[in-house]
Amino acid sequence: MGGNFIIVMNIIRLSILIILGLGAIWFAWRVFMTSSMVRSALSLLASMAILGMMFLVMEAEFLGVLQIMMMATEMSIMAIFMMMYMMDPGGMGNMDMSHQKKLSIGTSLVAGAMVIVAVSFSNWETIATEVPTPAKQNYDLGMELMKRSMMIFETAGTSILVAMIVSTATALPFKNKKDD
Amino acid sequence: MIELIVVLSVGAVLFGIGIYGALSQTNLVMIMMGIELMLGAAMLNLVAFWRYLHPEEYSIQMFVLVGMTVMALEAAVGFAIATQRFRTKGSVEMEEASDLKE
Known part of the structure:
Protein backbone atom coordinates (compact mmCIF):
# COMPACT_ATOMS: atom_id res chain seq x y z
CA MET A 1 0.00 0.00 0.00
CA GLY A 2 2.75 2.46 1.02
CA GLY A 3 4.90 1.55 -2.01
CA ASN A 4 1.97 2.05 -4.40
CA PHE A 5 1.20 5.43 -2.84
CA ILE A 6 4.79 6.61 -3.36
CA ILE A 7 4.75 5.44 -7.01
CA VAL A 8 1.44 7.24 -7.66
CA MET A 9 2.76 10.41 -6.02
CA ASN A 10 5.93 10.22 -8.13
CA ILE A 11 3.88 9.89 -11.32
CA ILE A 12 1.68 12.83 -10.30
CA ARG A 13 4.74 14.97 -9.51
CA LEU A 14 6.37 14.06 -12.82
CA SER A 15 3.17 14.96 -14.71
CA ILE A 16 2.90 18.30 -12.92
CA LEU A 17 6.56 19.05 -13.72
CA ILE A 18 6.02 18.21 -17.41
CA ILE A 19 2.86 20.36 -17.63
CA LEU A 20 4.55 23.30 -15.86
CA GLY A 21 7.67 22.90 -18.02
CA LEU A 22 5.62 22.97 -21.22
CA GLY A 23 3.80 26.05 -19.91
CA ALA A 24 7.09 27.81 -19.16
CA ILE A 25 8.39 26.99 -22.66
CA TRP A 26 5.13 28.15 -24.30
CA PHE A 27 5.16 31.51 -22.50
CA ALA A 28 8.90 31.96 -23.16
CA TRP A 29 8.21 31.39 -26.86
CA ARG A 30 5.32 33.89 -26.79
CA VAL A 31 7.71 36.58 -25.47
CA PHE A 32 9.41 36.87 -28.86
CA MET A 33 6.45 35.93 -31.04
CA THR A 34 3.98 38.64 -30.07
CA SER A 35 4.22 42.15 -31.44
CA SER A 36 2.60 43.74 -28.38
CA MET A 37 5.28 44.67 -25.86
CA VAL A 38 3.01 44.51 -22.82
CA ARG A 39 1.97 40.99 -23.80
CA SER A 40 5.58 40.01 -24.20
CA ALA A 41 6.51 41.36 -20.72
CA LEU A 42 3.52 39.58 -19.19
CA SER A 43 4.45 36.34 -21.01
CA LEU A 44 7.93 36.55 -19.51
CA LEU A 45 6.34 37.15 -16.11
CA ALA A 46 4.18 34.03 -16.61
CA SER A 47 7.18 31.98 -17.70
CA MET A 48 9.23 33.06 -14.67
CA ALA A 49 6.30 32.51 -12.28
CA ILE A 50 5.91 28.98 -13.68
CA LEU A 51 9.62 28.43 -13.00
CA GLY A 52 8.88 29.49 -9.40
CA MET A 53 6.08 26.92 -9.29
CA MET A 54 8.50 24.28 -10.54
CA PHE A 55 10.84 25.23 -7.67
CA LEU A 56 7.88 24.67 -5.31
CA VAL A 57 7.16 21.25 -6.86
CA MET A 58 10.85 20.42 -6.38
CA GLU A 59 10.39 21.24 -2.68
CA ALA A 60 12.58 24.36 -2.66
CA GLU A 61 9.86 26.44 -0.96
CA PHE A 62 11.92 29.50 -0.04
CA LEU A 63 13.46 29.85 -3.51
CA GLY A 64 10.09 29.26 -5.22
CA VAL A 65 8.31 32.00 -3.28
CA LEU A 66 11.30 34.34 -3.71
CA GLN A 67 11.37 33.70 -7.47
CA ILE A 68 7.64 34.45 -7.88
CA MET A 69 7.86 37.64 -5.77
CA MET A 70 10.99 38.97 -7.47
CA MET A 71 9.82 38.25 -10.99
CA ALA A 72 6.37 39.76 -10.38
CA THR A 73 7.95 43.09 -9.45
CA GLU A 74 10.77 42.96 -11.99
CA MET A 75 8.56 42.15 -14.96
CA SER A 76 5.99 44.79 -13.99
CA ILE A 77 8.78 47.38 -14.00
CA MET A 78 9.99 45.95 -17.32
CA ALA A 79 6.50 46.36 -18.81
CA ILE A 80 6.48 50.06 -17.78
CA PHE A 81 9.94 50.63 -19.33
CA MET A 82 8.85 48.92 -22.52
CA MET A 83 5.83 51.21 -22.78
CA MET A 84 8.19 54.17 -22.32
CA TYR A 85 10.90 53.23 -24.79
CA MET A 86 9.36 51.15 -27.57
CA MET A 87 8.41 52.81 -30.82
CA ASP A 88 5.32 50.62 -31.17
CA PRO A 89 4.42 49.32 -27.69
CA GLY A 90 0.89 48.21 -28.56
CA GLY A 91 2.04 46.22 -31.59
CA MET A 92 -0.60 47.86 -33.81
CA GLY A 93 1.85 48.64 -36.61
CA ASN A 94 3.17 45.06 -36.90
CA MET A 95 6.76 46.29 -37.06
CA ASP A 96 9.47 43.66 -37.48
CA MET A 97 11.72 44.08 -34.46
CA SER A 98 14.18 41.30 -35.29
CA HIS A 99 17.35 40.81 -37.32
CA GLN A 100 19.87 38.04 -38.19
CA LYS A 101 17.10 35.47 -37.87
CA LYS A 102 18.88 32.51 -39.46
CA LEU A 103 21.96 32.93 -37.25
CA SER A 104 19.92 33.24 -34.07
CA ILE A 105 17.63 30.28 -34.85
CA GLY A 106 20.67 28.16 -35.77
CA THR A 107 22.62 29.12 -32.65
CA SER A 108 19.67 28.54 -30.32
CA LEU A 109 18.86 25.15 -31.87
CA VAL A 110 22.49 24.01 -31.68
CA ALA A 111 22.89 25.21 -28.06
CA GLY A 112 19.60 23.70 -26.88
CA ALA A 113 20.22 20.39 -28.68
CA MET A 114 23.76 20.13 -27.30
CA VAL A 115 22.56 20.65 -23.73
CA ILE A 116 19.71 18.12 -24.16
CA VAL A 117 22.16 15.54 -25.58
CA ALA A 118 24.56 16.17 -22.69
CA VAL A 119 21.71 15.84 -20.18
CA SER A 120 20.38 12.62 -21.73
CA PHE A 121 23.72 10.84 -21.99
CA SER A 122 25.19 11.90 -18.65
CA ASN A 123 25.71 9.26 -16.01
CA TRP A 124 23.88 10.92 -13.12
CA GLU A 125 24.77 9.94 -9.58
CA THR A 126 22.25 8.35 -7.24
CA ILE A 127 19.06 10.35 -7.30
CA ALA A 128 17.98 11.65 -3.89
CA THR A 129 14.44 10.68 -2.97
CA GLU A 130 14.03 12.74 0.18
CA VAL A 131 14.82 16.37 0.94
CA MET B 1 16.09 10.07 -12.84
CA ILE B 2 13.31 10.91 -15.34
CA GLU B 3 12.25 13.97 -13.32
CA LEU B 4 15.80 15.33 -13.34
CA ILE B 5 16.12 14.83 -17.11
CA VAL B 6 12.71 16.44 -17.71
CA VAL B 7 13.59 19.52 -15.65
CA LEU B 8 17.05 19.86 -17.21
CA SER B 9 15.55 19.53 -20.70
CA VAL B 10 13.03 22.29 -19.91
CA GLY B 11 16.00 24.40 -18.80
CA ALA B 12 17.84 23.60 -22.05
CA VAL B 13 14.86 24.66 -24.20
CA LEU B 14 14.40 27.87 -22.20
CA PHE B 15 18.11 28.60 -22.62
CA GLY B 16 17.80 28.07 -26.39
CA ILE B 17 14.81 30.42 -26.59
CA GLY B 18 16.78 32.96 -24.53
CA ILE B 19 19.72 32.78 -26.96
CA TYR B 20 17.31 33.26 -29.88
CA GLY B 21 15.84 36.33 -28.20
CA ALA B 22 19.17 37.88 -27.27
CA LEU B 23 20.58 37.43 -30.78
CA SER B 24 17.53 38.18 -32.91
CA GLN B 25 15.88 41.16 -31.23
CA THR B 26 16.83 44.70 -32.17
CA ASN B 27 15.44 46.43 -29.09
CA LEU B 28 17.56 46.70 -25.94
CA VAL B 29 14.69 45.78 -23.60
CA MET B 30 13.85 42.68 -25.67
CA ILE B 31 17.52 41.62 -25.63
CA MET B 32 17.43 41.93 -21.84
CA MET B 33 14.37 39.68 -21.80
CA GLY B 34 16.37 37.02 -23.66
CA ILE B 35 19.17 37.27 -21.10
CA GLU B 36 16.65 36.99 -18.25
CA LEU B 37 15.31 33.79 -19.82
CA MET B 38 18.83 32.33 -20.00
CA LEU B 39 19.46 33.19 -16.33
CA GLY B 40 16.08 31.69 -15.39
CA ALA B 41 17.04 28.47 -17.17
CA ALA B 42 20.34 28.38 -15.27
CA MET B 43 18.50 28.80 -11.95
CA LEU B 44 16.08 25.99 -12.88
CA ASN B 45 19.06 23.72 -13.52
CA LEU B 46 20.63 24.66 -10.19
CA VAL B 47 17.43 23.91 -8.25
CA ALA B 48 17.12 20.57 -10.07
CA PHE B 49 20.72 19.70 -9.18
CA TRP B 50 20.04 20.60 -5.55
CA ARG B 51 16.79 18.61 -5.37
CA TYR B 52 17.86 15.44 -7.16
CA LEU B 53 21.60 15.21 -6.56
CA HIS B 54 22.65 17.07 -3.39
CA PRO B 55 19.67 17.99 -1.17
CA GLU B 56 21.95 18.46 1.84
CA GLU B 57 24.29 20.90 0.05
CA TYR B 58 23.09 24.48 0.59
CA SER B 59 25.79 26.22 -1.42
CA ILE B 60 23.66 25.33 -4.49
CA GLN B 61 20.72 27.29 -3.06
CA MET B 62 23.19 30.08 -2.34
CA PHE B 63 24.18 30.00 -6.02
CA VAL B 64 20.49 30.42 -6.97
CA LEU B 65 20.30 33.50 -4.74
CA VAL B 66 23.38 34.90 -6.51
CA GLY B 67 21.67 34.16 -9.85
CA MET B 68 18.59 36.14 -8.76
CA THR B 69 20.85 39.03 -7.70
CA VAL B 70 22.53 38.99 -11.11
CA MET B 71 19.09 39.13 -12.78
CA ALA B 72 18.12 42.18 -10.75
CA LEU B 73 21.46 43.92 -11.38
CA GLU B 74 21.29 43.22 -15.10
CA ALA B 75 17.82 44.75 -15.23
CA ALA B 76 18.87 47.84 -13.23
CA VAL B 77 22.00 48.61 -15.25
CA GLY B 78 20.29 47.72 -18.53
CA PHE B 79 17.41 50.12 -17.86
CA ALA B 80 19.87 52.85 -16.85
CA ILE B 81 21.68 52.44 -20.19
CA ALA B 82 18.31 52.40 -21.98
CA THR B 83 17.27 55.61 -20.21
CA GLN B 84 20.49 57.40 -21.15
CA ARG B 85 20.32 56.15 -24.74
CA PHE B 86 16.70 57.23 -25.06
CA ARG B 87 17.54 60.68 -23.66
CA THR B 88 20.38 61.29 -26.07
CA LYS B 89 19.24 59.47 -29.22
CA GLY B 90 15.48 59.10 -28.79
CA SER B 91 15.44 55.34 -29.33
CA VAL B 92 16.77 52.11 -27.83
CA GLU B 93 17.13 50.28 -31.16
CA MET B 94 20.47 48.51 -31.05
CA GLU B 95 20.97 48.59 -34.83
CA GLU B 96 21.32 52.35 -34.48
CA ALA B 97 23.91 51.91 -31.73
CA SER B 98 26.71 51.38 -34.25
CA ASP B 99 27.41 55.10 -33.82
CA LEU B 100 29.16 54.12 -30.57
CA LYS B 101 32.05 52.92 -32.74
CA GLU B 102 32.72 56.40 -34.07
Missing part, protein backbone atom coordinates in the same frame (compact mmCIF):
# COMPACT_ATOMS: atom_id res chain seq x y z
CA PRO A 132 14.99 18.14 4.32
CA THR A 133 11.77 19.70 5.63
CA PRO A 134 11.12 23.37 4.71
CA ALA A 135 11.93 24.58 8.23
CA LYS A 136 15.24 22.72 8.25
CA GLN A 137 16.02 24.00 4.73
CA ASN A 138 15.50 27.61 5.80
CA TYR A 139 17.55 27.13 8.95
CA ASP A 140 20.42 25.45 7.09
CA LEU A 141 20.35 28.02 4.28
CA GLY A 142 20.54 30.79 6.88
CA MET A 143 23.49 29.04 8.51
CA GLU A 144 25.15 28.65 5.10
CA LEU A 145 24.66 32.37 4.42
CA MET A 146 26.05 33.39 7.78
CA LYS A 147 28.95 30.95 7.89
CA ARG A 148 30.61 29.42 4.84
CA SER A 149 29.03 31.62 2.13
CA MET A 150 29.21 34.86 4.14
CA MET A 151 31.75 36.38 1.75
CA ILE A 152 29.64 35.54 -1.33
CA PHE A 153 26.54 36.93 0.38
CA GLU A 154 28.31 40.18 1.26
CA THR A 155 29.77 40.44 -2.23
CA ALA A 156 26.24 40.12 -3.64
CA GLY A 157 25.10 42.93 -1.33
CA THR A 158 28.00 45.16 -2.34
CA SER A 159 27.31 44.41 -6.02
CA ILE A 160 23.71 45.57 -5.55
CA LEU A 161 24.95 48.82 -3.98
CA VAL A 162 27.48 49.36 -6.80
CA ALA A 163 24.82 48.62 -9.43
CA MET A 164 22.44 51.13 -7.81
CA ILE A 165 25.11 53.85 -7.88
CA VAL A 166 26.15 52.96 -11.44
CA SER A 167 22.61 52.90 -12.77
CA THR A 168 21.75 56.24 -11.14
CA ALA A 169 24.94 57.80 -12.49
CA THR A 170 24.31 56.38 -15.96
CA ALA A 171 20.69 57.47 -16.10
CA LEU A 172 21.36 61.08 -15.07
CA PRO A 173 20.85 63.62 -17.86
CA PHE A 174 24.00 64.29 -19.85
CA LYS A 175 24.97 67.96 -19.70
CA ASN A 176 27.38 69.38 -22.23
CA LYS A 177 29.48 72.14 -20.67
CA LYS A 178 29.84 73.91 -24.00
CA ASP A 179 26.08 74.62 -24.06
CA ASP A 180 26.16 76.49 -20.74
